[in-house]
Amino acid sequence: xxxxxxxxxxxxxxxxxxxxxxxxxxxxxxxxxxxxxxxxxxxxxxxxxxxxxxxxxxxxxxxxxxxxxxxxxxxxxxxxxxxxxxxxxxxxxxxxxxxxxxxxxxxxxxxxxxxxxxxxxxxxxxxxxxxxxxxxxxxxxxxxxxxxxxxxxxxxxxxxxxxxxxxxxxxxxxxxxxxxxxxxxxxxxxxxxxxxxxxxxxxxxxxxxxxxxxxxxxxxxxxxxxxxxxxxxxxxxxxxxxxxxxxxxxxxxxxxxxxxxxxxxxxxxxxxxxxxxxxxxxxxxxxxxxxxxxxxxxxxx
Amino acid sequence: xxxxxxxxxxxxxxxxxxxxxxxxxxxxxxxxxxxxxxxxxxxxxxxxxxxxxxxxxxxxxxxxxxxxxxxxxxxxxxxxxxxxxxxxxxxxxxxxxxxxxxxxxxxxxxxxxxxxxxxxxxxxxxxxxxxxxxxxxxxxxxxxxxxxxxxxxxxxxxxxxxxxxxxxxxxxxxxxxxxxxxxxxxxxxxxxxxxxxxxxxxxxxxxxxxxxxxxxxxxxxxxxxxxxxxxxxxxxxxxxxxxxxxxxxxxxxxxxxxxxxxxx
Ligand SMILES: Nc1ncnc2c1ncn2[C@@H]1O[C@H](COP(=O)(O)OP(=O)(O)OP(=O)(O)O)[C@@H](O)[C@H]1O
Ligand SMILES: [Mg+2]
Numbered sequence: 075x076x077x078x079x080x081x082x083x084x085x086x087x088x089x090x091x092x093x094x095x096x097x098x099x100x101x102x103x104x105x106x107x108x109x110x111x112x113x114x115x116x117x118x119x120x121x122x123x124x125x126x127x128x129x130x131x132x133x134x135x136x137x138x139x140x141x142x143x144x145x146x147x148x149x150x151x152x153x154x155x156x157x158x159x160x161x162x163x164x165x166x167x168x169x170x171x172x173x174x175x176x177x178x179x180x181x182x183x184x185x186x187x188x189x190x191x192x193x194x195x196x197x198x199x200x201x202x203x204x205x206x207x208x209x210x211x212x213x214x215x216x217x218x219x220x221x222x223x224x225x226x227x228x229x230x231x232x233x234x235x236x237x238x239x240x241x242x243x244x245x246x247x248x249x250x251x252x253x254x255x256x257x258x259x260x261x262x263x264x265x266x267x268x269x270x271x272x273x274x275x276x277x278x279x280x281x282x283x284x285x286x287x288x289x290x291x292x293x294x295x296x297x298x299x300x301x302x303x304x305x306x307x308x309x310x311x312x313x314x315x316x317x318x319x320x321x322x323x324x325x326x327x328x329x330x331x332x333x334x335x336x337x338x339x340x341x342x343x344x345x346x347x348x349x350x351x352x353x354x355x356x357x358x359x360x361x362x363x364x365x366x367x368x369x370x371x372x373x374x375x
Numbered sequence: 376x377x378x379x380x381x382x383x384x385x386x387x388x389x390x391x392x393x394x395x396x397x398x399x400x401x402x403x404x405x406x407x408x409x410x411x412x413x414x415x416x417x418x419x420x421x422x423x424x425x426x427x428x429x430x431x432x433x434x435x436x437x438x439x440x441x442x443x444x445x446x447x448x449x450x451x452x453x454x455x456x457x458x459x460x461x462x463x464x465x466x467x468x469x470x471x472x473x474x475x476x477x478x479x480x481x482x483x484x485x486x487x488x489x490x491x492x493x494x495x496x497x498x499x500x501x502x503x504x505x506x507x508x509x510x511x512x513x514x515x516x517x518x519x520x521x522x523x524x525x526x527x528x529x530x531x532x533x534x535x536x537x538x539x540x541x542x543x544x545x546x547x548x549x550x551x552x553x554x555x556x557x558x559x560x561x562x563x564x565x566x567x568x569x570x571x572x573x574x575x576x577x578x579x580x581x582x583x584x585x586x587x588x589x590x591x592x593x594x595x596x597x598x599x600x601x602x603x604x605x606x607x608x609x610x611x612x613x614x615x616x617x618x619x620x621x622x623x624x625x626x627x628x629x630x631x632x633x634x635x636x637x638x639x
Pocket of ligand 1: 089092093094112113114115116117118119120121263639
C-alpha cells in the first residue's frame with residue numbers, strides 16, 4: 075500500500091476569539107514517519123481534525139494526496155485515523171464497533187478479525203467497550219484505523235494509555251508501516267517519546283510552525299554534549315579547556331563537556347591518560363532545543 | 376449510500392437503546408389492546424370490540440405509542456452518536472454529512488416500520504386470542520386492517536424521520552427528547568385548543584395532528600370511535616405530506632445549523 079503526501083497550506087482556524095492554528099504549512103511524505111510535535115494547546119488536534127474534515131478551516135487547505143478528505147472516493151480505505159477522544163458507544167462490543175465501520179466503508183468483514191489480531195484484542199473482542207481500559211480503547215481505535223489497510227495514517231497521541239510494551243510495539247509498528255511506503259503523521263507533546271520513531275519533525279507552538287525537517291537536521295543544530303564520570307575531574311576540566319571545549323563539574327566526579335562528541339573526547343582523554351569510569355552522550359540538547367522552539371516568544375506562560 | 380444505510384441499521388441492532396424503544400412500543404401496544412376491550416359508558420365493562428371504530432382501535436393498538444417512540448428512535452439515532460462521540464467515527468467513514476444524515480433518516484424510518492410491525496405482531500399473538508375468547512369476530516377484525524395499517528406504518532416511519540430532524544437540530548439528547556416528545560405531546564394539544572378557542576384557527580398541521588391524520592382510518596373510525604384528536608384533521612395524504620415536510624424541514628434546518636458544525 076503506497077502512501078500519498080499530506081499537505082497543509084496556510085491553514086488557519088479560529089474558534090471565536092481563540093486562534094487555534096495560524097497559517098500553518100507543512101508536508102508529510104510517504105515512506106516516512108512524521109512527528110507532529112508541540113506543547114498542550116499548540117493546535118495539533120485541531121490541525122489533524124481539519125485534515126479529516128471534522129473541523130472546517132477558517133482559511134487555507136489541508137489535503138491528502140491533493141484532495142480534501144471528503145472528496146476521497148473511499149476515505150477509510152485511503153486514510154486511517156486514530157484520534158485523541160476515543161469515540162465508542164460503551165454498550166457496543168468491540169467486534170461490532172469494527173463491523174459497523176467495515177460495513178459503511180465497504181471493507182470485507184474478514185478484516186475485522188485480522189485487525190483484532192493485529193492489535194492483540196482478539197480475546198476481548200466480544201466484550202463491551204464500556205468495560206475497556208484506556209490502553210485497550212487506544213488499541214481498538216488503532217484497529218479501526220487499520221481496517222481499510224490505508225496508505226495514509228493520521229494518529230493523535232496514539233501512545234496515550236499504552237503500557238511500555240504497547241509503546242514499544244507501536245513504535246515498531248509505525249516504523250514498519252512507513253517502511254512499506256505509507257505516510258505516517260503522528261502527534262505528540264514529547265519529543266523524547268518520538269525521537270526514536272520519527273524521520274521528520276514538524277514542530278508547532280501557539281498554532282504556528284516553529285520548525286520543520288528531518289530529525290537529523292534538527293539534531294545537528296543541537297550543540298553536542300558528553301557526560302563523564304572520572305576520579306580526576308580537575309585534570310579532565312583543564313584538558314578539555316585546552317581543547318576549546320566547555321567543561322563543567324556538575325557533581326563531584328562528574329563532568330559535562332559541552333561541544334564534545336565521543337569521537338573527539340575519547341581519544342583526547344586516552345592520550346592524556348585520564349581514567350574514565352563512564353562516558354555518555356547527552357540527549358538533553360535536543361529536548362532543550364524543543365523547549366526553546368515551543369516556548370512562548372511573547373513570554374507568556 | 377446502501378453501505379451507509381446498512382451500517383446505520385447495524386448500529387441500531389448493536390446498542391440497547393433501540394431495543395428499549397421496541398420494548399416500550401410493545402408495552403404501550405399491550406395497553407392499547409386492553410383498552411380496545413374496555414367499553415366506556417355506564418360502568419366500565421370488558422368485552423370484545425364490535426363496532427368498526429373499536430375494531431380499528433384494536434388493529435392500531437400501537438397508535439398510542441407512535442407519538443413517543445417514533446420521534447424517540449430518530450432522536451437516538453443522531454444524538455446518541457454525539458453523546459458518545461461515535462459521530463467522529465461515523466464522519467471519518469462517511470465524511471459527507473448530508474449522506475450520513477440521509478442514511479440516518481432512512482434507517483430510522485425503517486426502524487419505525489419495524490416498531491409498527493412489532494405492534495401488529497402483538498395484536499396477532501395477544502389481541503386475537505383475547506378477541507376469540509371474548510366472542511368477537513376475527514373476520515371483522517381482519518377487514519379493518521387495510522384502512523388502518525398503511526397509515527399507521529406511515530406515521531411510525533415519518534415521525535421517526537421527524538426525530539432525526541429534531542436530533543440534527545438539537546444534538547443534546549435530553550433537549551431533543553423534551554422538544555420532540557414533551558412539546559408535541561404536552562404542549563401541542565394545549566396550543567391547538569388555545570389557538571382554536573381564541574382565533575378559531577385549526578392548527579392541524581402540527582406533527583402529532585399530522586400523524587393522527589395519516590392514521591386517519593383509525594382516528595376517524597365511525598361515531599363510536601375514540602376522539603383521539605378532537606379537532607378537524609387534514610386528509611390522510613395532506614397529513615402525510617405535512618409530516619414529510621416536518622421531517623425534511625427540521626433535517627434541512629438541522630443540517631445547515633448544527634449538523635455541519637465542527638466536531639471537536
Ligand atoms: N471547540 C473548541 N472551541 C474553542 N476552542 C477550542 C476548541 N477546540 C480547541 N480549541 C482551542 O484551540 C487551541 C488548540 O487546541 P488543540 O486541541 O488543537 O491543541 P493540541 O495541540 O491538540 O493540545 P494537546 O497536546 O493538549 O492535545 C487551544 O487553545 C484550545 O483551547
Ligand atoms: Mg490534542
